Amino acid sequence: MEDQGGASVRLHQLGLYVDNHLHDRYLAPPLTVVVATLLTLWVPWWQALLWAAVELVVIAVYVNVYLRFRRAAAVAQDEVRWARRIALAHGAHMAMWSSIVVWAYQPGNLANLMFVMLVHVGLISLTVVMSNPHRRLLFSDLIAPALALVGPPLLDGTLFSLGLTVLGGLYIALMLMVGLKIHASTTEALVLRQRNDALIEELEQQVRRDALTGLANRRCFIDSGQAELQRAVRYRHALALLMVDIDHFKPINDSYGHLAGDEVLKAVAAVCAATVRSNDCLARLGGEEFAVLMPETALDEACAAAERLRAAVARLCCELPEGVVKPTVSIGVAITADGDETLSSLMRRGDRAMYAAKAQGRNCVVVAPALD
Numbered sequence: 320m321e322d323q324g325g326a327s328v329r330l331h332q333l334g335l336y337v338d339n340h341l342h343d344r345y346l347a348p349p350l351t352v353v354v355a356t357l358l359t360l361w362v363p364w365w366q367a368l369l370w371a372a373v374e375l376v377v378i379a380v381y382v383n384v385y386l387r388f389r390r391a392a393a394v395a396q397d398e399v400r401w402a403r404r405i406a407l408a409h410g411a412h413m414a415m416w417s418s419i420v421v422w423a424y425q426p427g428n429l430a431n432l433m434f435v436m437l438v439h440v441g442l443i444s445l446t447v448v449m450s451n452p453h454r455r456l457l458f459s460d461l462i463a464p465a466l467a468l469v470g471p472p473l474l475d476g477t478l479f480s481l482g483l484t485v486l487g488g489l490y491i492a493l494m495l496m497v498g499l500k501i502h503a504s505t506t507e508a509l510v511l512r513q514r515n516d517a518l519i520e521e522l523e524q525q526v527r528r529d530a531l532t533g534l535a536n537r538r539c540f541i542d543s544g545q546a547e548l549q550r551a552v553r554y555r556h557a558l559a560l561l562m563v564d565i566d567h568f569k570p571i572n573d574s575y576g577h578l579a580g581d582e583v584l585k586a587v588a589a590v591c592a593a594t595v596r597s598n599d600c601l602a603r604l605g606g607e608e609f610a611v612l613m614p615e616t617a618l619d620e621a622c623a624a625a626e627r628l629r630a631a632v633a634r635l636c637c638e639l640p641e642g643v644v645k646p647t648v649s650i651g652v653a654i655t656a657d658g659d660e661t662l663s664s665l666m667r668r669g670d671r672a673m674y675a676a677k678a679q680g681r682n683c684v685v686v687a688p689a690l691d
């Protein structure tokens with residue numbers, strides 16, 4: 320499942336791991352103080368103090384690494400690099416806790432053995448709860464406390480201690496199984512969420528795009544148009560609209576067939592897309608009608624753009640298997656000086672100008688009269 324999800328899923332898992340461990344900053348410092356206090360039962364106070372001081376620095380370092388990861392907005396390729404950094408930072412923390420075994424464990428002292436084992440049982444439980452989102456880190460986080468849990472009783476060599484080692488081993492195996500189960504379900508949930516997000520994005524694209532030409536569709540045009548009008552009103556900018564309609568399109572369909580008509584539509588759409596500016600909103604409103612919304616564009620600029628568009632389409636020569644088609648367009652230009660008009664009124668005026676262009680013989684540009 321992990322491989323299926325790929326690096327981006329593992330990056331998500333790393334994010335979950337980091338989120339879980341960020342809570343550590345509230346738990347780890349007070350726990351350090353409590354354990355250091357208990358340690359003074361078996362080691363000189365200055366050793367316990369030194370351990371607590373180093374551990375508090377290590378906590379500060381790994382919390383800092385986690386916060387930097389959160390701020391970095393890492394991408395999928397960074398997953399391995401961040402996982403390594405995080406493993407090092409958190410590994411130092413695990414090593415500090417497990418080091419208690421080496422310098423504070425007193426063979427034959429049952430209270431001390433219980434203390435050391437309890438510290439590591441707690442550490443293993445917390446690790447499984449907090450590290451399960453990321454399998455690699457789950458394993459690396461478990462190594463030190465697992466060895467520290469089963470190690471000391473083994474050193475004693477008594478039957479009782481051997482029993483404790485077996486119990487410790489079973490406990491680790493059980494916790495590992497639980498951790499891996501939770502890991503598998505989080506991975507599955509993440510993969511499903513990714514698929515869901517991709518499907519939603521695709522659906523949103525389909526709802527807003529025209530399937531034939533790939534341009535924005537009417538719905539998308541209306542949404543962008545409303546937003547542009549609001550901006551034009553707020554900043555008192557001019558907003559221009561071109562209504563573009565292919566001339567004599569029905570005869571193209573009738574003579575060459577609907578599929579040939581589709582090819583002409585796609586070719587005209589491509590010319591329009593190549594001719595308008597990138598911040599203009601070009602859409603296919605339906606049939607053989609297109610619209611271009613041009614923010615912050617005055618009348619003379621809009622007319623020049625319309626003329627450029629008309630001429631570009633007139634130069635177009637569609638060589639189809641059914642024959643050669645040379646489409647032309649009629650364009651109506653409407654402008655609102657400070658956005659003080661509704662979109663439908665602007666579109667109506669643009670439409671009327673476009674029909675006037677048709678009436679004037681087609682393949683030309685007509686400007687709509689200014690709004691009273």
Ligand SMILES: Nc1nc2c(ncn2[C@@H]2O[C@H](COP(=O)(O)OP(=O)(O)OP(=O)(O)O)[C@@H](O)[C@H]2O)c(=O)[nH]1
Binds near residue numbers: 565568569681
């Ligand atoms: N191939 C194709 N044709 C379409 C599509 N949508 C609409 N049409 C056709 O476009 C034609 C539009 O014809 P009309 O509205 O009569 O306009 P026209 O023939 O272009 O004439 P004028 O606009 O007056 O120059 C109709 O025959 C529609 O069937 C489409 O997606 N693909």
